[in-house]
Structure formats: structure tokens, C-alpha cells
Amino acid sequence: MIAKLVKKSLFLAGVLALAAPLVAGENFPESTKDGLKLKKQSRHGAVYVADDATLANYDKVKILDCFVQFEKDWQRNYNRDERDLSRRVTDKDVEQIKKKVAEAFPRAFSKELEKGGYSVVDGTGKDVLLIRPAIINLTVTAPETNSPGISETFVASNGSMTLYMELYDSATSTKIAEVMDAEAVGDTGFGHRGGRVSNQMEFDRTIQEWAHKLRKRLDEAHGK
Template sequence: MRLPPVAIVAASALLGAGASAVAKAPTTWDGLTQVKSKRLDLVYLQPGADFRAYSKVLVEPTEVAFAKNWQRDYNRSTRQLGARVSDSEVQRTITEAVKAANDIFAQSWTKGGYAVVDTPGPDVMRVKTGVVNIWVNAPDRPTAGRSYSFSEEAGRATLFVEARDSMTGALLGRAVDQRIVGDNMTAWRTSVSNRGDFRDQVQHWADISVRGMAELKALSPIKP
């Protein structure tokens, strides 16, 4: 498991308290200035940044991480040893989630008209994404006898996106967004439904990221 970089950890902590944390978020972050967004909780941009030159993206592997105490708290809540989530299961889930998220983000950028490349260039933007602070409310676990897992939502997760110039490494912008995952009604949760709900959320975030780039190009250069 790759540990999330410092910026992603900071982003997760920034939204750890929900709406109140968003309201108290700093107006600047590593030289970036906070701007209003209708789609994401927090968006920070580099004043003067010009996104019009970028027609290609270098998409780094997505960072995926569960909430710090999710596994511990879930295992404490169940009395059946066989129903607990093991370390190997967490690692396997993260590996599978990274691959799925990588595919989703790459496909969304391609559909948006961007060439996805693996080498830097003057027209290439480096994009780093993270889906962190994941909390699964009712993981589908084997138990003695027939049992069902119900909850109002599948869980929650936080998105982190960072854009840099691929040649210079110059920081262009960051965005953070925390969302409840799954429909807001009590339902039977299975491993299939959980994967589907979280995949849908990542797809939504990927599509927003691509649409947001079109808007940034229209606004470039970003006003101080």
C-alpha cells in the first residue's frame, strides 16, 4: 500500500469535520488561492495560471486509502471472528480500487478530448488524484448462518485532485471534495452494491474534473 502524500493527508484532515471544516478552510494553500466552486467543496488555484496550453494529461496512479480507524472500529463492532476484516483483505481491496480508479480517470480524460500520455511535455498537465478517508458502513462479510447488512448509505469518501505543469512541476491547482456514497435510504448492502456505489462516485468525480478543466481554460489566465 502506498501511503498518501502529505498534501492528500492534509486534504483529508481539512474535511474531517464536514461542513464546519469547509467553512473554516484557509483562503490560501501552498501559494494557491481559494475560489468558489459549485461542484466541489474546496478549490484552490494559482493566480496567473494559464490552462489553455494543455491538451494532454499525464495521469498518476490514484492514491486510495481507508479512513484511519475504519478497520479497527468495524472489527470491534462484530462479535464473530470470521466476519472481521483482515489486513490482507484491506490491501487487496485497495489494489483493486487503485486499478479501477485509474481506468475511470483515464477514460474520462480521453472522452473529454485529452490525450493520456506517460511522458512530460510543454502541452502536458500532470494530474494527481486521491480517493481517501474511505468509510464503508456495511461491508458484506461472511457470517455463521444467513445474515444481511443494512445501512442508509454505502459510506463516504474524500476526493483530492492536484494539477501541475509536467515540465516544471509548478503547482497549478488543487481541489478537495467529501461525499456521502450511495443513496440516502436504508438498503441491503452487499460487496457488489458497495463496489458499484463507490465506482459511481469516482466516475462522478472524474467527469467533474474534466468539465472543470474546460471551465478553467475559459477563465485563463486565472485572475489574482
């Protein structure tokens, strides 16, 4: 139990360390504490890769549970601006949203990767790529709550979230890459209805797009 807590703390430390430049609007460092080198960066995020790392060795993927964390003070700020007390976000609402987002990650990644011919497995091995994902800085513009009645809200976007993902060689537990990407969710440039159905669809779509990017990298490594 203690070992698991230590590992989780180290993982969260890595998340926060890589997220800091993104939040501050600064350039990312040229390397991480564990020696990965900056390969690509933009205002949305960065990619770090180990020397001589390749995805060509992997045709199977293992996906760990997705950690989900809201943007700091999101619940408090949302409730401060919501005049209808019955529609304020409760702690239970927050946990339900986090659970749905966490469950959407393996569902979307498994579907996309298997479409590309990559097996999603529970075990480890020299041909298994291990993914350790987190979604941080989560915001929801029109969150689903347990309030009575039906409410429609027009929104410019459904919210935002940032993907932080570590890739490991599962056989050796060697980290080969770190990825961070911040995205607006459901931002089409036009107003649209927010709410439960729209949120689910748009958050799923953004996660699927991340999955597609990983599949493309795997395809390129395998010469597809």
C-alpha cells in the first residue's frame, strides 16, 4: 500500500513539473529530470523522448487507470458564479464527472488502437507498450449535476483538459516518452447546447483524437 502511494506521489510530481511551464506560458525545459529530451513543443504542450527510443518494438498496449484532476479551484469558481443554488456542483458531482472521464480514456484508446491492429492487453512483455495517463486542468462549462429538471445552456465550448501521458517499455519499466497536450473541448467557433449528452460526446471526441495521434506514431514506427 505504501509503495503504491509513493509511486502515485512520484507520478503526480511528474505531472505537476511538466505542467508548470504550460500554466505559466513559458518554454518547456530541454530535458526532464529522468533524462528525456524535448522533441517538440507548442503553446498547447510538449513531447519528450528518450535517446534511441522507438515504438517499432511494440504491437501490444497496456493502459493503466487514468488519473483525473480538475483545474485548481474550478468547483469553487463555478459555484461562485452560479446563482441557482440547486445547480451548483457538489463534491459528488465532481467525483461522477471524474469517473466518467477516467472511464472514457481506456474505452477510446482501446477502440482506436485495436482499429489499427494493436492488441490492448493486461500483461507485460517486450512487445507491450505501457501507457500511464492522466487528465489534468479539467474544466466543464455546463456540468451535469443532480439538480431536478432539465436545463439547456448554450456554450462556446464544453470545457478544457490537458493530457499528460507517460510511455514505458513494459518489460523493463523504462520510460521512453512523456506527452502533454492541452485542448479546448467542443470548441467549434459556434455556440451550441451544452449538457450531459454534448459533454460526453465532445470529451470522448477529444480523447479519441489523442488516441488517433498515438496510433499514427505507432503506424509510422511500423512503416504502415
